[in-house]
Amino acid sequence: xxxxxxxxxxxxxxxxxxxxxxxxxxxxxxxxxxxxxxxxxxxxxxxxxxxxxxxxxxxxxxxxxxxxxxxxxxxxxxxxxxxxxxxxxxxxxxxxxxxxxxxxxxxxxxxxxxxxxxxxxxxxxxxxxxxxxxxxxxxxxxxxxxxxxxxxxxxxxxxxxxxxxxxxxxxxxxxxxxxxxxxxxxxxxxxxxxxxxxxxxxxxxxxxxxxxxxxxxxxxxxxxxxxxxxxxxxxxxxxxxxxxxxxxxxxxxxxxxxxxxxxxxxxxxxxxxxxxxxxxxxxxxxxxxxxxxxxxxxxxxxxxxxxxxxxxxxxxxxxxxxxxxxxxxxxxxxxxxxxxxx
Amino acid sequence: xxxxxxxxxxxxxxxxxxxxxxxxxxxxxxxxxxxxxxxxxxxxxxxxxxxxxxxxxxxxxxxxxxxxxxxxxxxxxxxxxxxxxxxxxxxxxxxxxxxxxxxxxxxxxxxxxxxxx
Numbered sequence: 001x002x003x004x005x006x007x008x009x010x011x012x013x014x015x016x017x018x019x020x021x022x023x024x025x026x027x028x029x030x031x032x033x034x035x036x037x038x039x040x041x042x043x044x045x046x047x048x049x050x051x052x053x054x055x056x057x058x059x060x061x062x063x064x065x066x067x068x069x070x071x072x073x074x075x076x077x078x079x080x081x082x083x084x085x086x087x088x089x090x091x092x093x094x095x096x097x098x099x100x101x102x103x104x105x106x107x108x109x110x111x112x113x114x115x116x117x118x119x120x121x122x123x124x125x126x127x128x129x130x131x132x133x134x135x136x137x138x139x140x141x142x143x144x145x146x147x148x149x150x151x152x153x154x155x156x157x158x159x160x161x162x163x164x165x166x167x168x169x170x171x172x173x174x175x176x177x178x179x180x181x182x183x184x185x186x187x188x189x190x191x192x193x194x195x196x197x198x199x200x201x202x203x204x205x206x207x208x209x210x211x212x213x214x215x216x217x218x219x220x221x222x223x224x225x226x227x228x229x230x231x232x233x234x235x236x237x238x239x240x241x242x243x244x245x246x247x248x249x250x251x252x253x254x255x256x257x258x259x260x261x262x263x264x265x266x267x268x269x270x271x272x273x274x275x276x277x278x279x280x281x282x283x284x285x286x287x288x289x290x291x292x293x294x295x296x297x298x299x300x301x302x303x304x305x306x307x308x309x310x311x312x313x314x315x316x317x318x319x320x321x322x323x324x325x326x327x328x329x330x331x332x333x334x335x336x337x338x339x340x341x342x
Numbered sequence: 343x344x345x346x347x348x349x350x351x352x353x354x355x356x357x358x359x360x361x362x363x364x365x366x367x368x369x370x371x372x373x374x375x376x377x378x379x380x381x382x383x384x385x386x387x388x389x390x391x392x393x394x395x396x397x398x399x400x401x402x403x404x405x406x407x408x409x410x411x412x413x414x415x416x417x418x419x420x421x422x423x424x425x426x427x428x429x430x431x432x433x434x435x436x437x438x439x440x441x442x443x444x445x446x447x448x449x450x451x452x453x454x455x456x457x458x459x
Contacts (some may be wrong), residue, residue: 012406016404016406016407017402017403017404017407017422017423019402020383020402020404020407020408022383022385136417137416137417140412140415140416140417141393141416143412143415143416144389144392144393144412144416147408147411147412147415148385148386148389148408148412149386151386151408152386216406218406220406220411221405221406221411222411222414222415223414224414228414228415228417229416229417230417254393257389258389258390258393261386261387261389262386262387262389262390265385265386265387
């Protein structure tokens with residue numbers, strides 16, 4: 001099971017240009033507090049003996065987010081030098097949560113399937129608007145502006161907490177449904193100013209005709225075959241769960257996100273080295289808030305975590321080769337491999 | 343047409359238009375509808391320009407970088423990893439590029455203003 005997960009994530013990482021991460025790279029950040037993070041996960045394992053794993057998985061909500069977090073934990077297990085048996089035990093525990101969230105293609109090789117057939121039937125009975133070039137372009141712009149807001153709220157590495165692409169679901173006759181869910185757009189505990197944002201999230205349901213969609217283990221890594229603008233047969237938009245089809249409202253929302261995405265980026269890139277580390281540590285704990293609290297663990301980073309990152313430069317422990325990195329990442333991620341970044 | 347640069351095509355479509363090299367958000371007021379956005383790497387301050395642009399070219403990036411992802415969502419062509427694009431291409435250059443093959447051609451055509459995808 002984990003071997004396939006590792007293969008899927010290596011495929012996802014393999015297409016990345018590692019020089020593009022801003023304003024920081026987790027490869028330089030996570031190793032600073034790897035032992036402390038693994039200790040927190042072990043505490044979760046211990047406390048989870050008293051709760052239902054189904055209920056616990058629901059606190060994560062987002063399968064793509066959990067895949068990313070499992071990947072980061074696999075890396076931490078190696079940089080922290082955790083023993084092989086313990087690595088396997090921790091990794092399998094996290095993977096068991098993923099199995100409860102994903103209905104099919106658990107490892108996310110080419111899709112992110114979370115709904116049952118009957119759930120999709122229920123969605124398709126709701127009201128959808130007819131697609132058009134104008135609507136397709138506007139939805140693409142709305143996606144772009146909200147995507148960049150999420151980037152500033154959660155950096156490149158916790159993006160999945162703000163965006164999850166779900167699907168594709170085959171509707172027959174060359175039609176598919178793809179769900180683009182934006183959530184946690186006003187994380188007040190992380191960024192106080194977001195309390196004034198008009199919504200916490202929105203969802204775009206797109207029905208495409210003669211368009212193929214795929215994503216990898218990271219659901220924002222989307223690919224289309226065919227034209228998603230011309231091929232948009234119908235769509236539905238919900239803002240905080242309420243149906244909103246007026247293009248004028250969506251235009252206003254897009255303009256708001258365009259403005260806020262730039263402001264948020266200016267804010268996060270203006271943080272100095274120490275502030276950025278503290279904020280990103282807070283971020284990593286925040287995206288597990290509901291999960292930790294369900295287990296009776298306070299979500300805030302503990303003193304050991306803050307101490308671990310204090311006055312430290314970015315780590316340089318990861319040194320993948322410039323070309324053909326897949327083998328390197330496979331060895332890093334696979335808990336069975338006695339390979340330790342150094 | 344002269345092939346002047348090749349990068350990694352990450353969002354399909356062929357576009358012809360005027361280059362606007364963007365070095366930061368302060369260049370925003372000079373960006374016009376359907377200009378081709380040429381930059382080192384897009385960032386969230388460039389979202390209004392991305393929305394107006396008819397295509398995006400970046401010096402760096404991969405298949406799953408931000409400009410690649412959002413170009414596919416907006417249905418506009420995009421090339422990344424076009425090394426030194428911001429130096430080789432100049433403001434006002436008229437180019438045609440293919441978001442599938444990654445080829446960027448410079449054209450000398452006074453009647454260029456007929457865009458297609």
